[in-house]
Amino acid sequence: MIPEIRYAKAGDIQIAYQVFGSGALDLVVVPGWLSNLEIFWEDPAFARFLRGLGSFARVIIFDKRGTGLSDRVTDSPTLEERMEDVHAVMDAVGCKRAALFGYSEGGPMCALHAVTYPARTSALIMHGSYPRRTRTDDFPWGVTAEEVDRFVDSFERDWGGPIGIELRMPSVAHDPAVRQFWGRALRMSASAKTARILTKCNSEIDIRHLLPAIRVPALIMHATGDRTTPVACSRYLAQHIPGAKLVELPTDDHVPWIGCPDRVLDEMAQFLTGAHHAAEVDCVVATILMTDIVDSTRLAGELGDAKWAQLRAAHNEAVRRELAGARGKEIDNAGDGFCASFDGPARAIRCARAIRDAVERLGARLRIGLHTGECVLEPGRVSGIAL
Template identity: 45%
Template sequence: MDAERATRISTWGSGAPEPRYAESEDGSVAYQVFGDGPRDLLLIGNWASNIEVMWEHPSMVRYLDRLSRFARVICFDKRGAGLSDPVPMAALPTLEHWMDDARAVLDAAGSDCAALLGDAEGGPMAMLFAASHPQRTTSLVLTNTFARMLRAPDYPIGMPEASAERLLVQWRAAWGTGDVLALSAPSVADDPQMRRWISRYMRLSMTPATSTRMYRWVLQLDVRSVLPSIPVPTLVLHKADNLHYRLPFGRYLAEHIPGAKLVELAGADWYPPFVGTDQLLDEVEEFLTGDRAAPVDDRVLATVLFTDIVGSTDLAARLGDQRWLDLKLAHDELVRARIARHRGTHVSSTGDGFLALFDGPARAVRCAWEIATAVRGLGIEIRAGLHSGEVELQGEDVAGIAVHLASRVIALAGAGEVLASGTVKDLVVGSGIAFEDRGEHELRGVPDRWRLFRVAGLG
C-alpha cells in the first residue's frame, strides 16, 4: 500500500463527498459524485443504503477508492432509503420509480451515459435500465444478483415460498443487528467492529417495518423477460458459495443475457459489498477499462501499533454496561482520530484496543504517545506496543512476524506506557524522540532475545 493511498484511505471518511439532491417526479433523491476517472460509473446497490454513513467504515472507503481510480463514480440512495425521500406506508416503489431515480441522478451529475454496477437487490433495476435506456448505458456489471428470487414451474432454481416467508421473519428479527452477517458475510460474522457498523448502517437506512415491506417486494420481482433485450456488454460476477443469492442465479443471468460473460468467484460474502472484493474489483476494472490492475505487493515494510485499555474488564464491571459503552465509544473515536492525524491505517479493533499500520515509524510513535496522553482525560490508561518490520497484507487484514512481535511487545507494557522494539528506536534516530532502555526480553513464540525501549518523550 503506497503512502498516498494509505493517507487517502485513513482520512477520506472524515472528508466524504457532500451529498447532493436530484429532483425526480415524485421526490428528492440523495446522491454523491467522486473520483476523476475517464468514464462514469453508476452504482446501483442494495435497497438498504445510506450514502453518508457508508464512509464511516475504512474498508468501504477502500472499496470506493478503488472504483474512483478508474471511474467518476456516482452513487445514490433510492427513494425509501437513507437520505432520499421516504415512500408512503400505503405504497411501495416500483422498478420504474427507481429507474427514474437513476435517470434523475445521472442528469443532475451531468452524465450522458455511464457504466452500471448492479449489486444484489440493485441488479434487477440495473438490468431494466440497461434494456430501457441503452443510449445512456455503456456497459453493465452484475454482482451477486438475480432475475427472480422465488421458485416457479419454469424457474426451479428459485426459493420456495415457504422458505421466503421464514426468511422474512428472520430478516425482521435481525434488522439493525449484526446477526444479518451470518447470512450475508459469514467470514466476518463474528467481527465486533463489523457487527457494530452494519447495525448502525442498517438502522440509518430504513426502519424495520419499511425494510420488511421492501424485502417482501424484492421477493416478488421478476425481470427474466428483460434479459434478452439487454444490448450492452455485460459481466456477471457471482460468489460461488453465496448462501442467499445462490450461484445458479448468476449462471441463469449469463445464459440469458446476450453475450454476457460469467466469472465465478471464491467465497460466500456478498453484503456489505466491500467484504472480500479484491478479485471482484480486478474483474470490474479489466472489464470496464480493458486493463487489469497491476498486482499489489502483499508484503510491505510498516510499523505496527497495538493499543489496549488497561484493566478494561474490572472497569466495565465497576461502571456498568451503559457507562462503559459510552466510555468505550469516546475512547474509540479518540484513537481513530489520532491514527488518521498521523496518516496511519486502522486495520482492526482488538477487543478493547486497536491495531494500526504506519509507513513512518516516527509517526507511529507520536501517535501512540498522543493516544496514551489523551485518554487520561477520559479517566483511563492505555498501553501500546510498536515494532517495525515486513507485514503481509491479506485483504483487509494483516499478518506476519512483525504483527506477532508487536503483540508480544504490548504484553510487556505497563499502564500508560508506550513500549517499542529496538528496530523502531533505530529507525527514528534524529527525530527527537527519547527512549528509556528496558533491557532484553524473550518474547513468547518469537525467536531470539529482543531489546525493548519505553518512549520517554517526544522531544
C-alpha cells in the first residue's frame, strides 16, 4: 500500500511528502535529480529499498519544488530555496531533529542543511553525490560544460524515454520493465523544460567551502564504477568533512536501490542505530530460462577471434531482442550464455523457440533449458532451487 500523499507549505510553494516506517529515529530522504512519490512505489526494487529504510526509521520523503507532485516552478530555484523544502516537511510532521539522506543531487542540499541548521540535523548521509558538479582545474572529477549541454540537448529529442538509464543503472539497463519504469518516472516527475532548468541549476552546485564546517556525523557512500559521478567525488567529500566515514560499494550503479541496496541499507542502519539491517527476501514462482551456444570452444577456434566476437555480439543482440518482446528479465550474461526469468511458462517457451530460431539464422546452435519453481528475488539477481 502506497503511503498517503500530504502537502506542506514552503513559502508560496506546496511540497508533496510521505511519512512511513516504524523506526524510532526520523530520517529525511532528499531525492536526486527528479522524483515522483507515487511512481517510486511502482518499481519493485525501489519500493523494497524504501521499505528497508522504514524498517529502522520513520521516513519522511518529499518531491523537491518543481518536481513530481510538488508545485512546478518557472524560475531556477537556488540550493538555499530548495533547502527550505526540508524545513517545511519537517515542521509539518512535528520533526525537531532528523538524519538527512541525500542521494545524487540531493546530497549537497543535505550538506548545506547540516551546516546551516546543525541543531536540527542529527546525521548526514550522502550516496553517489558530489561537492561540485562541473569540472574545474582544481576539481577535475566533475562533468564538463559540454557534457551538460549534450545531456540537456538530448531532452528535445529523447524526453519521454529512459534517458540516462545506461549511466545511472547499467546492471539493469536492458530490462524492459526497468526501462519502462524509468521513462515513466521521468515523464511524471517533470517536463522537458523543467528538467532542463533543474539540470542547469545542479550544474552550478559548489559546496566545497562548506565541507570543513560540517560537525554532524557523516556517512559517505559511492559505487566504485559509477558512470555518472566518479567515486573520486565522494573521496573528496570524505577527505574534507571532519570525521566522515567513506564506504565504497562494489557496483557500477549510481542509484542506491540498484546494485547492492542491502549493503546500503545495512551501512545506514549500523551508522544510525548501531544494529544491522535485516534484508527483505521475496519468494516467487518463476520460470527460468538458460541458454548456451553448442560447441562454442570449437566454433570460436574455427571462426577466429574477430568473427567469434562478431557472432557473440549478434547473438547477444538477438537474445535480448526476444527477451524484451516476451517481457523476460535478464539475470546474467556470462560467457556465451544467458539466464533470464519469466512470470509465466508459456511466454518463456515461446521466447525460447524464438531465440533458438534467431541464433540458428546467425549460424550457431543453442542448448536451452527451462524450469519453473520457487525463486528468491534479490536486486540484480535471482537464486533458489529453480536455478
